[in-house]
Amino acid sequence: MTPSADTLVALGSAAVLAAGLFAERGGSAGLAVGAVAVVGLLARWRPTPPLLLLLTAYLCLFPDGRPVEPVGRGVSAGVRVGELLIAAAVVAYTAAFYRTLTARVEGADDADPVWPTVAAAATAAVGGWAALVVVARYQPDYARPLRFVRVNEFVATPLEQIVGRFVMLAGLLGALVGGAAGGLWLLRLNRLTPAEARVLLVDTRWRETRSELARAEAWRFGEAKPDRRGGCGWCGPAVLAFAGTFGLVLYYLTRG
Amino acid sequence: VLTPRGRWFLAAAGPTAVGGTLVLAGAAALVPLLGMAALGWFLARWAAFAWQVRQARGRLVVRRELRAGGRAVSSVWAYSNPVVRLTVELTAGSLPRVVLADRPPADLDGVEPDEHVGRLVAGSPVVIDTPVKPTAMGVLRFEGLAVRAFDPCGLFEARWFVRHVTEVPVLPPLLSAAGGKQRGVKRVNALPPPGLYRLRRPGGGGELLDLRDYRPGDPPKTIAWKASARRDRLITKEFESDVPVRVLLLLDASTGARVGPAGESAVARLAMVAAGVAQSAAAGRDLVGLAVCDEDGVELLSPARTAAHRVRVLRELARAAARLPHPAGVSAERLSKPAHALASEVYPDLLAADLNALPLGLFWRPALGRRIGWLVVGLFFLPFVALIPVVLERLARLANLFAPAGYGWAGLLGLLLLPWVFGGLVWFVHGVRGMLPPHRPQTARRKALAAVFAAADRSGPAMLQRYVEDDEAFADRAGRFLTAHRVRPPLALVGPDGEDLYRSPGKVAVLAGVLVRATAVARDNELYVIFADLAELTADELAPLLAAVRAARARHHAVAVMVPWPADVPADLPGIPHRVKLAGVVRYAQASRYHRQFAAVRTLLTAAGATLIRADAGDPVRRVLDKLDRVRGVGGRR
Numbered sequence: 001m002t003p004s005a006d007t008l009v010a011l012g013s014a015a016v017l018a019a020g021l022f023a024e025r026g027g028s029a030g031l032a033v034g035a036v037a038v039v040g041l042l043a044r045w046r047p048t049p050p051l052l053l054l055l056t057a058y059l060c061l062f063p064d065g066r067p068v069e070p071v072g073r074g075v076s077a078g079v080r081v082g083e084l085l086i087a088a089a090v091v092a093y094t095a096a097f098y099r100t101l102t103a104r105v106e107g108a109d110d111a112d113p114v115w116p117t118v119a120a121a122a123t124a125a126v127g128g129w130a131a132l133v134v135v136a137r138y139q140p141d142y143a144r145p146l147r148f149v150r151v152n153e154f155v156a157t158p159l160e161q162i163v164g165r166f167v168m169l170a171g172l173l174g175a176l177v178g179g180a181a182g183g184l185w186l187l188r189l190n191r192l193t194p195a196e197a198r199v200l201l202v203d204t205r206w207r208e209t210r211s212e213l214a215r216a217e218a219w220r221f222g223e224a225k226p227d228r229r230g231g232c233g234w235c236g237p238a239v240l241a242f243a244g245t246f247g248l249v250l251y252y253l254t255r256g
Numbered sequence: 257v258l259t260p261r262g263r264w265f266l267a268a269a270g271p272t273a274v275g276g277t278l279v280l281a282g283a284a285a286l287v288p289l290l291g292m293a294a295l296g297w298f299l300a301r302w303a304a305f306a307w308q309v310r311q312a313r314g315r316l317v318v319r320r321e322l323r324a325g326g327r328a329v330s331s332v333w334a335y336s337n338p339v340v341r342l343t344v345e346l347t348a349g350s351l352p353r354v355v356l357a358d359r360p361p362a363d364l365d366g367v368e369p370d371e372h373v374g375r376l377v378a379g380s381p382v383v384i385d386t387p388v389k390p391t392a393m394g395v396l397r398f399e400g401l402a403v404r405a406f407d408p409c410g411l412f413e414a415r416w417f418v419r420h421v422t423e424v425p426v427l428p429p430l431l432s433a434a435g436g437k438q439r440g441v442k443r444v445n446a447l448p449p450p451g452l453y454r455l456r457r458p459g460g461g462g463e464l465l466d467l468r469d470y471r472p473g474d475p476p477k478t479i480a481w482k483a484s485a486r487r488d489r490l491i492t493k494e495f496e497s498d499v500p501v502r503v504l505l506l507l508d509a510s511t512g513a514r515v516g517p518a519g520e521s522a523v524a525r526l527a528m529v530a531a532g533v534a535q536s537a538a539a540g541r542d543l544v545g546l547a548v549c550d551e552d553g554v555e556l557l558s559p560a561r562t563a564a565h566r567v568r569v570l571r572e573l574a575r576a577a578a579r580l581p582h583p584a585g586v587s588a589e590r591l592s593k594p595a596h597a598l599a600s601e602v603y604p605d606l607l608a609a610d611l612n613a614l615p616l617g618l619f620w621r622p623a624l625g626r627r628i629g630w631l632v633v634g635l636f637f638l639p640f641v642a643l644i645p646v647v648l649e650r651l652a653r654l655a656n657l658f659a660p661a662g663y664g665w666a667g668l669l670g671l672l673l674l675p676w677v678f679g680g681l682v683w684f685v686h687g688v689r690g691m692l693p694p695h696r697p698q699t700a701r702r703k704a705l706a707a708v709f710a711a712a713d714r715s716g717p718a719m720l721q722r723y724v725e726d727d728e729a730f731a732d733r734a735g736r737f738l739t740a741h742r743v744r745p746p747l748a749l750v751g752p753d754g755e756d757l758y759r760s761p762g763k764v765a766v767l768a769g770v771l772v773r774a775t776a777v778a779r780d781n782e783l784y785v786i787f788a789d790l791a792e793l794t795a796d797e798l799a800p801l802l803a804a805v806r807a808a809r810a811r812h813h814a815v816a817v818m819v820p821w822p823a824d825v826p827a828d829l830p831g832i833p834h835r836v837k838l839a840g841v842v843r844y845a846q847a848s849r850y851h852r853q854f855a856a857v858r859t860l861l862t863a864a865g866a867t868l869i870r871a872d873a874g875d876p877v878r879r880v881l882d883k884l885d886r887v888r889g890v891g892g893r894r
Binding site: 047049050051054057060061070071072073074075077079083086087088090091094095098101102120125127128129132136158161162165166185187188191198199200201203205206207209210213214216217218238240242243246249250253 | 268279281291299406409411638674725
């Protein structure tokens, strides 16, 4: 059976990943990750990409496998090509692996070119690094909103740095996801079908006048159907029992 | 939405990116870099896929045609094997992975629609062929195309439905035999020959009518040579006329006759027999008319005998056979489940949360305006009873009993506030119950459907609120929604007091009215065939129809009544069962009761001059036609 282009991309990505880890973190890490990637691809095991991502992250942090002393360099030390290659290889492997699964299940053709997968992985790695730099090196100027200042690692405490990164990351993700969602919603509003537009209009009008409409319905029913949506079967007897018991207790305790 | 694959990947990439960035960015940047790259790629794929789907949704063009015998047709015959061909085309753009499936009609079993799985590109239409085999006359309703789109990696999925409604009548199978074997007699005739009925007027028929003297111009072949020789002058034979008759078919399509599985309801069986009668009469060159009656009125096709009219009659019969019963006495909750399931399948875009909102306040059950509200109000005003000095004194004594020394005022305050606390608790518990199952899903289903109904009817937000509040209005609209989409609604056959909800006595007046009107305008001897489920009606309820039958018979019209026999009642009453279970005894009692009622109806109709024909569940149409043929020939022999 001739391997598809996506299979070759996945195998190539696994090789780059293994080589990158070998160069950055040593032989055992590269060997383990490469073995998992190849076996997962051959076995068509669906959880392989998330597992590979987590395994790569763990072995980047603890190359010998024992969670004792983390290894690595901070963002301030700059980026190395090997690290970018590792990140791009993980993304390329994920994309190619999932595409091989989809093509196998749905019998799709292999007409898709290879270069978009590779380009997307490279862009994701570079973009991820850029985002990481923005989040880690800058923090909001709380005194002057919407301005950012560079983090002074010698002055800021670790907790302050984490809070600053959290605010920056939340803002970045919120801006990206919120912007995309808002844009898509505007596009949806622009492309509503007549039926969808009618539902939207009637629903909006209903939400704005719901309390008045509910009151009008209650008046319309009046005494004819006072409990049309079902009543509370136990509340009334419970309250009456409470009042009766309380009255008796009050009477007997205070009669003297 | 995310597929399971997408959820797992997000579950790995999200914590790696967020946790790594927050904790490890200063020490080991490779970990957050991995997470950020994976998360960024994931978000980019989501945005690209969402954009692609948004663009493509309005650009799908669907065409459907039914093909039989290699050509497109507008109706199909029962028991034939037509193919539904669906052509799907994208006018611009592309979708990388789609699964397209035609939604089969709800009342057509055993259909496995062919699916298209793969890429959809503009300019390359996809053809989906689905073979169907309708086994009963009626209507096939195709709702549209179900679309599932995936991104190339299978991380995201979008589902929508392209509505493209097509209703195709299923006509009854054609009968090969010609008209009836028995020939009736007409006293008067206003219709042009030929036909199968014998009219005792000189004409071009086959039966000898009389002999008379030869007149110049008579054809030589009509000369009776033996009689001429005996009388020594030329004698000519005169023949009877063979003339047609008008046949009016009165079909009972009332709600009661529509109850039953697809193709096995009383109206479906009667329509199938009526179609056979119509074809048989048309083969004898009779003029055939049709009156489809229910409780609300009648749809009439005047008698005619063209080929186009015959097809029109068959189409009307197919439409009548496809009618579904309107659910009566069924709770709103019971109807909302199938209605919501149908809407989720056919109108998923209108149920989307961004259009059809479910505000949190919708689920709160207000106490005021209900019985429980009076208790809450009563508890609110209860502390004011302490304004009565005796009550206040006793409360103060009670407080002093329990409160520590010197804190009697606090105890008294607590006692005074206790009803408010309890009332508030009752109010809160009552209200919050609406946010919990089973109330919450019920309310959500109902509101979502109410918005769809109000928008479809263009009736505005007041009607939406009414559907949310009013059980009867909602149940009525949900029942109409289901029947309009040809989904059999759940039925309650028996009312709360044990009464039969589907007897439909109102149809008798409509049938009688049609018969009286037809008799009033008839200038000819006509044949009226009533296809109606009358067995369970009383003599009083049948009185209008009996009077109409008598009037028709008095004017020398023939009347036949065809009553369907239920499939679950034995045709011959067995003996009283011995040593059987209670269910068997009940079934025997029901069958016995039905036999008695049928006999009573037969007696009444026969006394009025009509002929009752029983159409058993297993009877083929040909056998019923033979029974009717004997009715047609009554009094016809000389």
